[in-house]
Amino acid sequence: MIESILVFSRATLRHQIGGMEVLSWNLAVELARQVRRVRLVTTAVPGVDGPFSADGVEVVPLPGTRPGRYSTAWWRESRAYWAALAEPPGAVLSVSAGAYAVARARVRHPGTPFVLQAHGTSMMEISSKLRSGSPRLLATAPKNAAWLLRDLARYRDFDRIVAVGGRVVDSLAARPQRWFAPVDRVRHIPNGVRPADHAADQSARRELRAALGVDDRVTVVGCVGRLHAQKRLDRVLRAAAVLRDRGHGGRFRFLLVGGGPDEGRLRELVRDLRLAELVTFVGEVRPDEVGRYHAAADVALLTTAHLEVGLPMAILEALASGVPCVVSRGIAGPVVLDSVLRPVDTDDPAALADILHGMPPVPAPRPSLLPDDLTLAHCARGYLALLAELRGGYLPP
Incomplete structure (x- = not known):
């Protein structure tokens, strides 16, 4: 021992x-x-x-x-x-x-x-x-x-x-x-991750969504992680622009939770694409605050093209919070996650917009989607x- x-x-x-x-x-x-x-x-x-x-x-x-x-x-x-x-x-x-x-x-x-x-x-x-x-x-x-x-x-x-x-x-x-x-x-x-630490907090969900000015008809897409060029968050913004151009802008809100060196470029792209009403830059938050944003979200989105290790902690935490996850096609997670990850070609803004638009409502209360092996x-x-x-x-x- x-x-x-x-x-x-x-x-x-x-x-x-x-x-x-x-x-x-x-x-x-x-x-x-x-x-x-x-x-x-x-x-x-x-x-x-x-x-x-x-x-x-x-x-x-x-x-x-x-x-x-x-x-x-x-x-x-x-x-x-x-x-x-x-x-x-x-x-x-x-x-x-x-x-x-x-x-x-x-x-x-x-x-x-x-x-x-x-x-x-x-x-x-x-x-x-x-x-x-x-x-x-x-x-x-x-x-x-x-x-x-x-x-x-x-x-x-x-x-x-x-x-x-x-x-x-x-x-x-x-x-x-x-x-x-x-x-x-x-x-x-x-x-x-420890599922109990990331269980969906319905009270936090109501409070945060109220602060964002969104109701239950709005799909909140959470992107949690460092704002770095390798994360390819520009793909998120281009998909948001497609949804807006299709007339669905009022039904979505995108949260970029985190800070990093790519923030300036991403803010400039938000201005160029006229997405100020759809995208919120939350900034860096403490680890114990991340769960509030997962609770407020209806879907978690990972647009990184190539994962260099395993799935990021943010995705595991989102799954523990019962949030369905959309990830770049070709990202290989453990086999036990095949049934809970939604792969898509994130390099195709229209395809990414399609899968986000078609995501089913998240039930309340939300059970954990995290397998025991993780x-x-x-x-x-x-x-x-x-x-x-x-x-x-x-x-x-």
Whole structure:
């Protein structure tokens, strides 16, 4: 049985709000419900001096490190923290590259298994940027190439690599990754969310829709996530323009929930397409507020052409809230989601408008649409089983 887990992550929800931060923090909290001690070592947290506890997790910010960023100080201080431990943890979990420096010094506590949680690979990032054709993104590809070399050098330091999505599994199985991360050391444990945390709140639905000035006859389309060029939210706006031109503008309201570097371009496109009455920019919201917008929505929409990992947390949360989800055709989610995802060619504004116009009314109350295999409890059980398996391998005969 695992008595303690030491997690290394460069960022938490105290640093920034992103899919990786949401997943890693929620997983740590869930693990803390079943493991006596869970510590999360991270970079300096602005406004916080020293360790603290939250939701059952001990958080240890390392002073002198850049908040939320990998840096020379992070590699040095995380390794020093590991070296100073008098008692070894039951297992180490590295969120992305968080424990790269620590893994190189694992001889300090040789009986501790190390697991790397892979949210993607550098090769996937490079491929995504090459597909985008964006000069700004292409200019950052050499940085990903440098990270690829670092990743390949570190993969061998870990006993297992957990891929959070099927595409990550495929990438690790491709060259050159498979030469450094043998297939038998890769496990697929999909992301998960806690359904009870995202159950539809009818009171919040009424309040938010009233604030937006929409009644039950209006279909609210929720687009939750970072406003980034790779998310292709311009497709949402062009579909909204088709619905307006067909005379259905009064029946729809589109909510863009999130912030990001593409916001200026998207606002300009809203002006060009004359969509001010149909589109609302909500801005960035706290993770615990996202559920209000899922409650207010009648459909969730994901227009990203290529998912680099698994389905985004926002889609899993929407399903847990009972919201049907329309996604880009060709996006491969777990098989258990085939019956609840509505694929469409999101590059075709007319086709996207057709499926949105044809979505049936959402019942009230709304049951969760999330399969058990994609719950946070199931995800945590997968990690605990893997860690127990590895820990057993280190016990003396």
